[in-house]
Amino acid sequence: MNADADTDLTARLTGLVDALRVHGLRVGTGETVDAARAVEVLGLADRELLREGLAATLLHGTAQRPVFDAVFDLYFPRVAGGPEGGRPADRDGLRERLAAALAADDTALMARLAAEAVDGFGGYGSSPGSDGWSSYQTLDRLRPQTLLARVRDEARGRDGAAGFGDRLLEDEIRRRIEEFRRMVAAEARRRVAQRRGRDEVARRAVAPTADRVDFLFAGKDRLAELRRTVRPLARKLATRLAARRRRAARGSIDLRRTVRGSLSTGGVPMRPVLRRRRPARPELVLLCDVSGSVSGFSDFTMLLVQALHDQFSKVRVFAFVNRVDEVTGLLVHGAADPEGLGARIRGEAALTGWHGSSDYGAALGEFTERYADAVGSRTTVFVLGDARTNMADPNLPAVRALSRRARRIHWLNPEQRSRWGTGDSAALAYAELVDMRECRNVRQLDALVGRLLPV
Amino acid sequence: MFTSVDDVSARLAETGYLASPAVATTVFLADRLGKPLLVEGPSGVGKTELAKAVARVAGARLVRLQCYEGVDESRALYEWNHAKQLLRISAGRGETWDEARTDIFGEEFLLPRPLLTAIRGDDAKVLLIDETDKADVEVEGLLLEVLSDFQVTVPELGTVTATRRPFVVLTSNATRELSEALRRRCLFLHIGFPDAELERRIVRLRVPGVDTALAESVVRVVGALRAMDLRKAPSVAETVDWARTLLALGAGTLDETVVRDTLGVILKHQDDIQKAAAKLDLDAL
Ligand SMILES: Nc1ncnc2c1ncn2[C@@H]1O[C@H](COP(=O)(O)OP(=O)(O)OP(=O)(O)O)[C@@H](O)[C@H]1O
Numbered sequence: 223m224n225a226d227a228d229t230d231l232t233a234r235l236t237g238l239v240d241a242l243r244v245h246g247l248r249v250g251t252g253e254t255v256d257a258a259r260a261v262e263v264l265g266l267a268d269r270e271l272l273r274e275g276l277a278a279t280l281l282h283g284t285a286q287r288p289v290f291d292a293v294f295d296l297y298f299p300r301v302a303g304g305p306e307g308g309r310p311a312d313r314d315g316l317r318e319r320l321a322a323a324l325a326a327d328d329t330a331l332m333a334r335l336a337a338e339a340v341d342g343f344g345g346y347g348s349s350p351g352s353d354g355w356s357s358y359q360t361l362d363r364l365r366p367q368t369l370l371a372r373v374r375d376e377a378r379g380r381d382g383a384a385g386f387g388d389r390l391l392e393d394e395i396r397r398r399i400e401e402f403r404r405m406v407a408a409e410a411r412r413r414v415a416q417r418r419g420r421d422e423v424a425r426r427a428v429a430p431t432a433d434r435v436d437f438l439f440a441g442k443d444r445l446a447e448l449r450r451t452v453r454p455l456a457r458k459l460a461t462r463l464a465a466r467r468r469r470a471a472r473g474s475i476d477l478r479r480t481v482r483g484s485l486s487t488g489g490v491p492m493r494p495v496l497r498r499r500r501p502a503r504p505e506l507v508l509l510c511d512v513s514g515s516v517s518g519f520s521d522f523t524m525l526l527v528q529a530l531h532d533q534f535s536k537v538r539v540f541a542f543v544n545r546v547d548e549v550t551g552l553l554v555h556g557a558a559d560p561e562g563l564g565a566r567i568r569g570e571a572a573l574t575g576w577h578g579s580s581d582y583g584a585a586l587g588e589f590t591e592r593y594a595d596a597v598g599s600r601t602t603v604f605v606l607g608d609a610r611t612n613m614a615d616p617n618l619p620a621v622r623a624l625s626r627r628a629r630r631i632h633w634l635n636p637e638q639r640s641r642w643g644t645g646d647s648a649a650l651a652y653a654e655l656v657d658m659r660e661c662r663n664v665r666q667l668d669a670l671v672g673r674l675l676p677v
Numbered sequence: 678m679f680t681s682v683d684d685v686s687a688r689l690a691e692t693g694y695l696a697s698p699a700v701a702t703t704v705f706l707a708d709r710l711g712k713p714l715l716v717e718g719p720s721g722v723g724k725t726e727l728a729k730a731v732a733r734v735a736g737a738r739l740v741r742l743q744c745y746e747g748v749d750e751s752r753a754l755y756e757w758n759h760a761k762q763l764l765r766i767s768a769g770r771g772e773t774w775d776e777a778r779t780d781i782f783g784e785e786f787l788l789p790r791p792l793l794t795a796i797r798g799d800d801a802k803v804l805l806i807d808e809t810d811k812a813d814v815e816v817e818g819l820l821l822e823v824l825s826d827f828q829v830t831v832p833e834l835g836t837v838t839a840t841r842r843p844f845v846v847l848t849s850n851a852t853r854e855l856s857e858a859l860r861r862r863c864l865f866l867h868i869g870f871p872d873a874e875l876e877r878r879i880v881r882l883r884v885p886g887v888d889t890a891l892a893e894s895v896v897r898v899v900g901a902l903r904a905m906d907l908r909k910a911p912s913v914a915e916t917v918d919w920a921r922t923l924l925a926l927g928a929g930t931l932d933e934t935v936v937r938d939t940l941g942v943i944l945k946h947q948d949d950i951q952k953a954a955a956k957l958d959l960d961a962l
């Protein structure tokens with residue numbers, strides 16, 4: 223390796239590490255040194271090995287991988303990914319070849335075609351330098367999703383339609399098309415980066431890890447992605463709660479220390495320590511704003527708490543918009559079908575009166591009246607919502623009454639703290655009465671729930 | 678230990694483990710950089726098996742620390758044989774207390790546990806710290822100590838330093854987040870579900886009687902199940918079990934009846950079975 227290539231490589235590696243840090247990954251010097259050694263040991267010839275090697279040295283967890291892959295593609299681009307700026311694009315020909323690649327499930331070929339497609343259809347503008355590459359435009363022109371029927375028929379023609387596998391075929395092809403769309407997006411991003419300077423794009427254009435996406439701004443896909451993390455997250459939290467519970471009831475015999483201790487007295491006396499009895503498990507009440515603006519947050523949190531229900535002697539969940547209804551039952555049955563949960567709650571529960579926007583005052587008042595029995599001295603209450611009252615009276619006395627009866631009240635607000643109290647937000651007024659916390663994303667929720675849940 | 682990434686793949690394959698490029702690369706690096714390997718991933722994707730395969734390839738002894746809730750220093754590192762010590766004390770040979778003390782804290786009364794075993798002696802070893810996430814957080818401090826210096830201090834005996842460092846593999850199902858400090862010590866490898874081509878090869882290797890067509894169908898159905906968002910997605914272990922079951926039943930191809938009757942081999946929860954049956958258009962169970 224000559225000196226120039228060497229400096230270039232070092233620059234790339236530090237650029238990559240910086241970009242990862244910008245995205246919230248903690249990469250220390252130790253890891254960076256390991257990464258450099260990995261490059262040395264693996265060489266640059268095989269890009270995929272290099273990718274795996276850098277991931278192994280720089281990452282500490284699975285959640286970081288999507289960010290890493292996107293950043294890696296920017297700093298170590300595939301060399302000559304198709305005939306850049308070459309001949310005029312032939313849409314039908316490309317679709318033809320894509321269909322064949324999809325039918326054969328040939329991912330390498332799909333990746334090459336993605337590069338070609340962005341090259342042919344993704345460029346916009348006319349003066350070189352000011353222009354960009356768009357995956358949206360590429361996919362809009364190419365319309366890979368419309369190849370489904372064709373690819374299916376082609377595969378059937380080859381394998382026959384009789385076997386059991388035939389019923390799987392369409393979904394398989396859909397997943398391959400999805401994969402192709404991802405490849406196009408990555409390729410477009412790479413080209414934009416080449417034009418604009420990698421570092422700038424790496425900072426802005428890579429989607430954050432799912433656990434840092436704001437609940438309030440997460441799109442449908444992101445929310446679905448989050449929902450898939452509910453169960454693993456619940457498992458982690460359950461272990462953490464169990465550990466806290468154990469710590470609270472510690473005191474078993476440490477034989478090693480007992481023997482060591484007995485030696486100083488030259489004898490065998492042992493002092494057994496009795497385990498404290500475990501108190502009854504706590505009760506939990508969830509009071510959730512499920513109006514459109516915060517429903518992503520509430521749905522997620524309800525599912526999470528439902529998945530944790532065996533940690534408590536009782537969990538009751540109430541949903542509100544401007545009226546309150548108990549939805550504990552819906553949640554139990556909804557656990558198998560989380561996508562439909564929110565819709566069903568809003569469909570089956572009586573949550574809105576004569577208008578459809580949330581009214582915290584009315585809902586809280588109704589809760590303290592109708593469900594007084596739900597909250598007692600062993601109950602911890604979690605209120606979920608943005609405290610945006612749509613200008614209605616926040617009904618602070620109701621909250622005061624509630625906080626007198628409950629063991630604890632925590633309010634998780636998905637809005638950024640700096641927005642509390644602005645416009646129609648009654649967050650600051652409520653925050654004076656109960657413990658209100660900012661909870662914008664899964665990462666914060668995880669930390670809060672792990673700390674605040676009673677054991 | 679290895680000359681190249683390809684060498685890793687080839688030699689693991691000889692002992693019955695088919696490594697993805699990611700697995701082979703990371704094993705190669707762990708060997709070259711001399712760092713412990715932290716392997717995370719769902720159940721049944723071959724994490725434990727990987728450590729065993731590396732041991733077979735290296736002709737090394739596998740020393741395994743199985744973690745569980747409540748595992749502690751005396752299970753992981755070393756323990757004094759208390760029963761024997763107490764016997765020795767009460768047998769009282771008429772010597773002074775100091776003499777007795779020196780005696781009962783000698784080699785004879787020491788019970789080495791996996792971590793100590795792995796750093797003593799000159800023979801090649803693979804240390805497998807299995808299901809690290811099941812252990813309590815306090816144990817991580819201990820692992821951290823051992824994995825940083827590869828030495829262990831037994832107050833009564835002195836410090837034992839590894840003359841030959843073992844190849845270390847830690848596995849985790851991520852039921853609990855391992856500490857940042859421990860992660861920093863390790864190379865990180867996530868093993869997910871293999872791609873279809875690799876999984877077909879694993880099936881054919883592990884279940885020798887299965888023909889190509891059946892292996893392919895099995896892997897396709899499992900792939901479809903994994904896309905369904907079930908409570909527990911089937912893993913490689915289930916794919917292999919299923920292929921084995923089909924072979925035992927003499928089923929040469931998949932059809933609706935066979936799939937319906939054997940779905941319980943792949944899926945463990947009743948509601949998963951029902952959901953899958955509906956999505957696969959199987960008649961009501
Ligand atoms: N790459 C592979 N090559 C060969 N066999 C494999 C491979 N991956 C998985 N297997 C098979 O899967 C079985 C289960 O693997 P293993 O017990 O190592 O899983 P695991 O990841 O340790 O799971 P757990 O988290 O439940 O302990 C193995 O016995 C082996 O038959």
Ligand SMILES: [Mg+2]
Pocket residue numbers: 724725726807848
């Ligand atoms: Mg295992």
